Amino acid sequence: MLGFLIGALLGTLCLMLPVSLRQGQKIDSIDALFVAMSSICVTGLSTVNIGQTFSVFGQIILLLLIQFGGLGIVTFTTIVLFLFRRRITLSDRMLIQSAYNLDTLSGLVRLTLRILKVTLCLEGAGALGYALVFIPEYGLKGIWFSIFHAVSAFCNAGIDLLGGNSFCGYADNVILNFTTVFLIIVSGLGFPVYWEIARMFRSIHKKGGNPYPRKMNLQAKIVILATLSLILAGTALTLLFEYNNPDTLGGMSWPRKVMAALFQSVTLRTAGFATISQEYFRPASCLVYVVMMFIGGSPAGTAGGVKTVTIILLFASMFANIRGKKDVSIMRRKIADDTIRRCVAIVTFSLTVLLLLTTALLAVQESSFLDTLYEMTSAIATVGLSRGLTGALNPIGKLIVTLTMYLGRIGPITLALVFNSRRPTGNVSYAESKIIIG
Numbered sequence: 001m002l003g004f005l006i007g008a009l010l011g012t013l014c015l016m017l018p019v020s021l022r023q024g025q026k027i028d029s030i031d032a033l034f035v036a037m038s039s040i041c042v043t044g045l046s047t048v049n050i051g052q053t054f055s056v057f058g059q060i061i062l063l064l065l066i067q068f069g070g071l072g073i074v075t076f077t078t079i080v081l082f083l084f085r086r087r088i089t090l091s092d093r094m095l096i097q098s099a100y101n102l103d104t105l106s107g108l109v110r111l112t113l114r115i116l117k118v119t120l121c122l123e124g125a126g127a128l129g130y131a132l133v134f135i136p137e138y139g140l141k142g143i144w145f146s147i148f149h150a151v152s153a154f155c156n157a158g159i160d161l162l163g164g165n166s167f168c169g170y171a172d173n174v175i176l177n178f179t180t181v182f183l184i185i186v187s188g189l190g191f192p193v194y195w196e197i198a199r200m201f202r203s204i205h206k207k208g209g210n211p212y213p214r215k216m217n218l219q220a221k222i223v224i225l226a227t228l229s230l231i232l233a234g235t236a237l238t239l240l241f242e243y244n245n246p247d248t249l250g251g252m253s254w255p256r257k258v259m260a261a262l263f264q265s266v267t268l269r270t271a272g273f274a275t276i277s278q279e280y281f282r283p284a285s286c287l288v289y290v291v292m293m294f295i296g297g298s299p300a301g302t303a304g305g306v307k308t309v310t311i312i313l314l315f316a317s318m319f320a321n322i323r324g325k326k327d328v329s330i331m332r333r334k335i336a337d338d339t340i341r342r343c344v345a346i347v348t349f350s351l352t353v354l355l356l357l358t359t360a361l362l363a364v365q366e367s368s369f370l371d372t373l374y375e376m377t378s379a380i381a382t383v384g385l386s387r388g389l390t391g392a393l394n395p396i397g398k399l400i401v402t403l404t405m406y407l408g409r410i411g412p413i414t415l416a417l418v419f420n421s422r423r424p425t426g427n428v429s430y431a432e433s434k435i436i437i438g
Helices: 002-015 029-040 056-071 073-083 090-099 108-138 141-154 174-189 191-206 218-242 254-267 283-295 308-322 337-364 369-380 395-419
Strands: 328-330 333-335
Touching: 002 029, 002 056, 002 395, 029 056, 029 395, 056 108, 056 141, 108 141, 108 174, 108 191, 141 174, 174 218, 174 254, 191 218, 218 254, 218 283, 218 308, 283 337, 283 369, 308 328, 308 333, 308 337, 333 337, 337 369, 337 395, 369 395
Parallel strands: none
Antiparallel strands: 328 333
16 A cells, blocks of 8 residues: 555656656646546546657656556565565565465466566567557657557556557547557466466477367356456447447447457456547446456466455356355355455455545535546556546546545555464354344
8 A cells, every 4th residue: 555655656756757748748737646646547547638748758657657567566565575586485475475376386486587477478469560550650759659659558557658548549540440459359368377277288288289188277267257248248239339429339330340449458458548529428338338447357477456266256146146056156166265355355345445435525626427437446456547527527526536546556465465474363153143134
């Protein structure tokens, strides 16, 4: 909690420096705090035009905040300790173990460095894809644009330097669309899925090309199936609700409709880039998008939200209760009771914060309910999509959204760490009592 807060405050001070601003531009402390918190929480909401307000130095500060927030406090701290040749203590190793829900304390520092290498490789690949678009258009400046947007996309930040309209001017650019989609999807899968896929390929190699590698673990299966299902469902529902909407997909050819719908479905996984202005989507679409934003990406990645695995386990628990089963199981594997309790705690915490702060924003800001709910869900799930409300926020509204972004970023992470701490709970057992529910 302190890591994100201190990082945001330091970022605020840096963004207020004259060297961080373009000539003739100025920024007040609330807007600087809003942008810094949005960057380190990899949200993407902004009350100012990033490209026109900040100089190259200011944009570098934003990039560092995004990378810091995307990698996470635990990973980033471990990397710094390693670079300065500081000893990684047992408590540090236990924290890494809890953060990635691992079964062993061995090889954790090596794992963290591997995360950094994979991150830099994928961001580099994304930068090459963006370079094919930005360098022909912007010249040498396009190199910086490519690097910045690759990091922003991989870290699911959604912050752009293109003038405040995100990627709306590139809705028909196949390279930019699929480069962004690739970065968002791979980063949203989570690092443990990468290692599982790598282990499967290594098992094929060790067996001399055996076509039957070791089976994928349950975590990776759930993540991949949930990710594919949500992306396909989001794409299909966008096409269904927006096919004839002249302000969104209505005027596009069939291939462009599919590409735009796919991009919208993927960016809802907490990325925040947009090829269509969000205020033009119909209410039915927006309600679907609110649910998808709240779910977010997958555990131990750069995405936000309550996470796909959390929702899948809650549904599995619901169906187990409906069928009268004692245990919750998925794919013939029993799920521990304490894992289900963590899921309930994370969803309850996030939903409670969302409802309370949405009510607070409605009380101080004149805006429609749909626009406010969309904004606040985007903030708590660290998505960064907005229906135009961000720029119209009053000072109190900006502080409420800033708090929402902060709680949305540290809430599920902190709760997960607390419940993974394995602290002794004592030997006290209370008498059971029957309570009527439902």
